[in-house]
Every structure is written in C-alpha cells, then in structure tokens.
Amino acid sequence: MTAKFSHAIVRKPGENFAHGITTSNLGPANYDLLLKQHEAYIERLKSLGLEVILLEALPKYPDAYFVEDTAVVTPDVAVITNPGATSRQGEEITIDPVLAKYRKTVRIKPPGTVDGGDVIEAGTHFIIGLSERTNKEGAEQLGGILEKYGNTWTTVSVEAGLHLKSSVNYVGKNTLLLTENFADCDPFNSYAKIVLDQVEQYAGNTLLINDCLLTPKGFTNTKIKLQTLHRPIMELDMSEIQKMDGGLTCLSLRF
Helix, strand or coil, rough: CCCCEEEEEEECCCCCCCHHHCCCCCCEEEEEHHHHHHHHHHHHHHHHCEEEEEEEECCCCCCCHHHHHHHEEECCCEEEECCHHHHHHHHHHHHHHHCCCCCEEEECCCCCCCCCHHEEEEEEEEEEECCCCCCHHHHHHHHHHHHCCEEEECCCCCCCCCCCCCCCECCCEEEEEEEEEHHHHHHHHCCCEEECCCCHHHHHCEEEEEEEEEECCCCHHHHHHHHHHHCCEEECHHHHHHHCCCHHHHCEEEE
C-alpha cells in the first residue's frame, strides 16, 4: 500500500539559483520562468489535497529548493540526511525544526552521507541508491533506522544519473518506472516494470501523489505507457528545473 500524503514542504528558489550544481548542459535557466514553474508545482500539490508549507529561499545554498535531499520522511519518523555534496551540507539543519512539528526526527551522522533523492519508498520497503551523494555508511545508518520502524531495505548501485530517482521511481501497483540502465538490476526483479524510451529518460522522475501521477510535460511515449496503470496523469512543464539537474520529486518533501 502506498502512503497517502497530507503535507508537502517546498522552498522558494533563490535569485542565485544559477550558482547551484548542474551537469545538464541544457543552457542557462531563466529565473522568472523557473519561479512560474515552481509556483505551478505548488498549485498542483494543493489541488491534490496537500497542505503546502512554503519555506523562504536560502541565499547561502542555491540548491536548497531541492528540499527532498534533506530528509527521508516515513509515517513514523523523519530521517534528517547528511547531504553528499559539500556545498549543500547545512541545508538539512533548516529542515529539522520544520519536520519536528510533525514527526520524531533522527539524523544521519558523518561520515555517512545520504541524499533523499537516492531513496525510493515502496510501501514498507525502501530502495537506497549508492551514488556520489549517498555512501555505504549513510545507507546502512538509514537502513538501520528504517528497520526499527518495521521497514525493510536494500541497496542498488547508481552508475548513471545524479540520484537513483533521476532514473527509477515507484508508481504504485508494485510497479517501477525506470530507464534501461536499471531494468535488469536484481533489487527490482520483484516489481513490474515500465521501461522508458532512451530519448525520454528524464520522464523517469515521475511522482506518485495520492493515486495521481505527476510527470514532466513533453514525453508522449512515457505518458502512453503510464496510462496502463489507469491512474490520473498530470503533466507539468519542468524545462528550467531540468536545466539545474532537478525534477518533480526533488522539489518537495511529502508526508
């Protein structure tokens, strides 16, 4: 069973967002358009029944609007991460008191590192990507915490893409949406799979919220494949956020 969400934490992008980390090579992002896309994202979350908690920009941290990386939130506990990129360490400190109003919070401790974008929640099972941002020590700390609350977990190596969720996401009904690179990975063998066309890999970052699928606009074949799940599908323009290596999942913390 997939958890129903009632709240989402988001953070406004700062004017210095362009100083954030990106490897996309898609050209410079337009700040005004990025803000409009971010606002549209918020409105879509509200339309799905979520109370949105909007945090102010953090000028010291240009990537801070990618709030998903700062925590892993379950029905029982919020795990505050230790981001893998040095330039982002400190963002998580500002998230802790916000989440503490809703959940018990615990923290990943150095030398462990975890980015929330590397953690897939599929019911009570969690798949943790080992990437440049999430190391083995961090994954083991996170897994140990999850086990205390009745969850199971496994790891998978992320050899392509920034985060695991850049390429793989749980879309309900025991199904993963994923790129060809991950289609044959052992940890995914117990799931049904929707494999993305190579030219539509960005659409792998599709977000399931309360039985609705939010997917990036402009990926026709992916939308057709998602229709087999018989869920409502909503498209959002993510062009400017994509330029900054961002996606639908990383713009919010849902719980």
